[in-house]
Amino acid sequence: xxxxxxxxxxxxxxxxxxxxxxxxxxxxxxxxxxxxxxxxxxxxxxxxxxxxxxxxxxxxxxxxxxxxxxxxxxxxxxxxxxxxxxxxxxxxxxxxxxxxxxxxxxxxxxxxxxxxxxxxxxxxxxxxxxxxxxxxxxxxxxxxxxxxxxxxxxxxxxxxxxxxxxxxxxxxxxxxxxxxxxxxxxxxxxxxxxxxxxxxxxxxxxxxxxxxxxxxxxxxxxxxxxxxxxxxxxxxxxxxxxxxxxxxxxxxxxxxxxxxxxxxx
Amino acid sequence: xxxxxxxxxxxxxxxxxxxxxxxxxxxxxxxxxxxxxxxxxxxxxxxxxxxxxxxxxxxxxxxxxxxxxxxxxxxxxxxxxxxxxxxxxxxxxxxxxxxxxxxxxxxxxxxxxxxxxxxxxxxxxxxxxxxxxxxxxxxxxxxxxxxxxxxxxxxxxxxxxxxxxxxxxxxxxxxxxxxxxxxxxxxxxxxxxxxxxxxxxxxxxxxxxxxxxxxxxxxxxxxxxxxxxxxxxxxxxxxxxxxxxxxxxxxxxxxxxxxxxxxxxxxxxxxxxxxxxxxxxxxxxxxxxxxxxxxxxxxxxxxxxxxxxxxxxxxxxxxxxxxxxxxxxxxxxxxxxxxxxxxxxxxxxxxxxxxxxxxxxxxxxxxxxxx
Numbered sequence: 001x002x003x004x005x006x007x008x009x010x011x012x013x014x015x016x017x018x019x020x021x022x023x024x025x026x027x028x029x030x031x032x033x034x035x036x037x038x039x040x041x042x043x044x045x046x047x048x049x050x051x052x053x054x055x056x057x058x059x060x061x062x063x064x065x066x067x068x069x070x071x072x073x074x075x076x077x078x079x080x081x082x083x084x085x086x087x088x089x090x091x092x093x094x095x096x097x098x099x100x101x102x103x104x105x106x107x108x109x110x111x112x113x114x115x116x117x118x119x120x121x122x123x124x125x126x127x128x129x130x131x132x133x134x135x136x137x138x139x140x141x142x143x144x145x146x147x148x149x150x151x152x153x154x155x156x157x158x159x160x161x162x163x164x165x166x167x168x169x170x171x172x173x174x175x176x177x178x179x180x181x182x183x184x185x186x187x188x189x190x191x192x193x194x195x196x197x198x199x200x201x202x203x204x205x206x207x208x209x210x211x212x213x214x215x216x217x218x219x220x221x222x223x224x225x226x227x228x229x230x231x232x233x234x235x236x237x238x239x240x241x242x243x244x245x246x247x248x249x250x251x252x253x254x255x256x257x258x259x260x261x262x263x264x265x
Numbered sequence: 266x267x268x269x270x271x272x273x274x275x276x277x278x279x280x281x282x283x284x285x286x287x288x289x290x291x292x293x294x295x296x297x298x299x300x301x302x303x304x305x306x307x308x309x310x311x312x313x314x315x316x317x318x319x320x321x322x323x324x325x326x327x328x329x330x331x332x333x334x335x336x337x338x339x340x341x342x343x344x345x346x347x348x349x350x351x352x353x354x355x356x357x358x359x360x361x362x363x364x365x366x367x368x369x370x371x372x373x374x375x376x377x378x379x380x381x382x383x384x385x386x387x388x389x390x391x392x393x394x395x396x397x398x399x400x401x402x403x404x405x406x407x408x409x410x411x412x413x414x415x416x417x418x419x420x421x422x423x424x425x426x427x428x429x430x431x432x433x434x435x436x437x438x439x440x441x442x443x444x445x446x447x448x449x450x451x452x453x454x455x456x457x458x459x460x461x462x463x464x465x466x467x468x469x470x471x472x473x474x475x476x477x478x479x480x481x482x483x484x485x486x487x488x489x490x491x492x493x494x495x496x497x498x499x500x501x502x503x504x505x506x507x508x509x510x511x512x513x514x515x516x517x518x519x520x521x522x523x524x525x526x527x528x529x530x531x532x533x534x535x536x537x538x539x540x541x542x543x544x545x546x547x548x549x550x551x552x553x554x555x556x557x558x559x560x561x562x563x564x565x566x567x568x569x570x571x572x573x574x575x576x577x578x579x580x581x582x583x584x585x586x587x588x589x590x591x592x593x594x595x596x597x598x599x600x601x602x603x604x605x606x607x608x609x610x611x612x613x614x615x616x617x618x619x620x621x622x623x624x625x626x627x628x629x630x631x632x633x634x635x636x
Contacts, residue, residue: 030394039394049393056386058397061367062485064360065404072405076412096426103420113416120349121412123441127353128360134472134497135364137481137490144473151469158441165439171424172346175436179446183458186633194455195634223429263483264384 048252050260057261062136066129070157071248073122080115081237088167090233092226095169119161126157138262146254149247156244163236166229174224177232181224185215270335274524277515280619283507287612290503294495297585313365321362325355335526341514345422350440350513357506361498367485381484434518434531443512444505450520451614453625453635461611468604472497475601477592492589496605504611539624542566559629566627566636573610578602 014020015027026038040051056062087106088098103109130150133139139147166177185191189200192213200207210222220227255261276282293309295301311317329351332338342351371381391397438446448457481490515522517529540549546565547555556562582590582598590598617623627636 033392036392036394040392046394046398049397051393052390053393053397054387055389055391056383056484058391058393058400059386060400060404061363062383064363065401068401069404069408072408076409092427099423103423110413110416113419113421114412116421117349117415117419118412120346120440121408124349124353124356128356130469131357131360131501132364135368135485135494136483137486137493138483139473140476140479140482141473147473148470151466154469155466161441162439168423169427171427171431171433172422174427174429175433176438178432179436179438180442183445183454186454187459188455191455191459193633194459195629195632197633225429263387264381265482 050256053261054263056263063261064128064132066125066132070122070125070129073118073125074244074248076118077115077122078241080111080118083111084115085237090167090229092169092229095167095229099168099170115164119164123157123161126154130154136262140262143254143258143262146251146258149251149254153244153247153251156240156247160236160240160244163232163240166224166232167236169229177228178224181215181218181228184218185213187214190214270524270526274527277524278522279511279515279615282511283612283615286503286507290499294498296492296495296499310369313362313369315366318362318366321358325358332525337528338525341525341529345419346440347513348419350509354506354510357502361502364485365487368487371484371486372488375486375488381486383484387483435516435520437512437516440509440513444508447508447512447516448611451611451618453633455633456636464604464607468608471600471604475593475597477597500608504608539618539622541625541628542569542623543628545621545623559631563627563629566625569626570636574603574606577606 008016015029021027025042026035030036030039037051040046040049084102087102089095099112102112133147133150162177162180166173186194188194189196190208190213191197192208192210192215194214197208197213198206210216216222218228218231219225220231276285291297291300292303292307293312295304312321329342332342341347367382371383374381437443445457445462448461451457452461476490476493478490478493480486481493487494514525517523517527518531518533519535521533521535523529523533542565543555543562547553547562560567578599581602586598586602589601593601614623614626617626625635627634629635
């Protein structure tokens with residue numbers, strides 16, 4: 001503590017500089033009610049939240065923090081994912097070697113571990129978030145549509161995880177994706193092995209063939225190969241994150257617009 | 266010890282375990298009055314007290330610890346990619362308990378003419394900074410720390426480089442799709458892999474529009490929305506979680522069933538003598554050859570489907586779903602009935618398989634149209 005209470009410390013002097021006050025408009029030492037409100041209003045990130053909430057809404061036993069943690073894990077996955085992209089080349093030739101190098105050559109190489117376990121954890125937190133929202137009846141009017149968006153986010157989370165599963169290009173990866181993508185081949189009408197696949201034809205020429213069916217569109221080939229790896233990589237790193245972010249924005253926006261967190265009326 | 270393990274291996278077979286799980290479900294979340302009586306007689310509500318929670322968890326941990334003494338069990342459960350599923354099982358049980366524990370407290374309060382705990386709290390407003398921001402910060406730090414420890418302690422799995430010519434046995438999809446892969450035992454890929462996922466998602470999206478009950482918004486309750494919770498729990502616990510666990514832990518080479526303490530023997534043979542409904546009807550019951558006309562051949566199956574999806578919803582609306590029908594109206598009820606009956610086809614086909622070895626109800630392999 002300061003020996004002389006009247007003499008401001010270096011830190012306090014720094015806090016009164018023009019520079020400091022331009023960064024932290026509200027200041028760090030928050031003492032007044034007004035300041036606590038201004039912190040929320042002045043911050044672009046905290047602005048996601050309202051300034052005040054009913055007390056039950058800040059209780060962990062009510063929300064389980066699952067929605068917030070899902071979002072946090074999404075951010076962790078984005079950051080670790082970008083770091084992984086520095087080291088990874090999505091070709092059959094390099095992919096597996098790059099992943100081995102990641103754990104053996106790169107200092108502090110636990111990014112892949114954090115990315116993989118974080119991804120599993122995100123699937124779990126998203127499911128539990130859905131379960132919590134169900135158990136508190138929070139999908140009831142006026143929040144019906146946000147539940148629908150939530151289901152879309154749930155699907156996108158699983159698709160992101162699924163597309164990422166292929167990238168290490170090991171036995172586990174290609175065979176899991178082979179099992180998964182074989183299902184696409186069974187799509188009614190559009191899949192080669194699906195019911196009604198021979199209905200789509202012009203004269204004698206069948207339109208749904210091994211090189212034109214739903215499975216082919218997913219893999220870019222007849223089996224899980226080079227094209228599939230590139231497709232899954234692009235979807236995993238650009239396509240799906242882009243889509244999920246749009247839905248997340250709507251999801252968060254709608255929470256506020258639909259009256260904030262659910263509560264008893 | 267070996268006797269216990271052998272016993273557990275035996276009752277873990279899907280045929281037996283599924284019945285145990287369904288029966289437990291019916292007693293814990295009783296959808297019918299008959300089971301409600303058993304529910305009350307057994308005092309199931311004690312499960313949701315703190316003591317009950319402790320008992321559930323001690324049992325789970327004990328069972329898990331006992332399992333870990335076995336080499337075969339360890340091999341499957343501690344596989345790096347299976348660790349999240351073990352965590353998931355404990356988390357789901359915990360959160361089901363937590364939700365129903367709070368629901369029970371609230372229900373007791375409401376029964377006495379009071380209000381749920383959340384109601385009193387919601388009258389008071391708190392500032393988000395610092396009350397919520399700090400909680401979020403702590404939660405996120407804990408999860409971040411957990412992730413780092415997990416990442417250091419357990420290396421992410423990396424098997425041999427991909428080799429399209431050598432397929433591992435069993436080939437499993439990522440764990441969150443194993444419920445669907447498990448359905449492949451009973452349905453063709455176009456149903457288990459395409460139609461069912463679509464229907465599951467549509468069904469989930471429909472929940473807010475199906476549930477006309479305006480009570481139970483914003484607080485934990487069971488009594489105020491019993492029907493909704495009972496139905497949801499069936500899908501969430503019995504179909505989704507249970508099938509994922511089976512697919513992960515109890516399915517080995519050739520997708521054969523293996524008990525939790527059983528060695529995954531690649532040479533295990535299981536007799537497959539499944540027959541189609543058409544074969545059962547024409548060849549065994551009527552003792553004649555299969556008709557050559559496809560439609561005529563599959564007529565019994567189509568008849569069953571027409572009755573099941575066409576007539577049954579109407580019959581149900583007059584009988585056990587009478588109240589539901591009155592509350593929902595025609596449109597909502599029809600959508601609900603179709604979704605519900607579709608979901609029920611899974612357990613129905615399970616039983617048909619186990620009891621009569623039936624593979625397909627309608628089998629038209631000529632058009633890949635097998636149901």
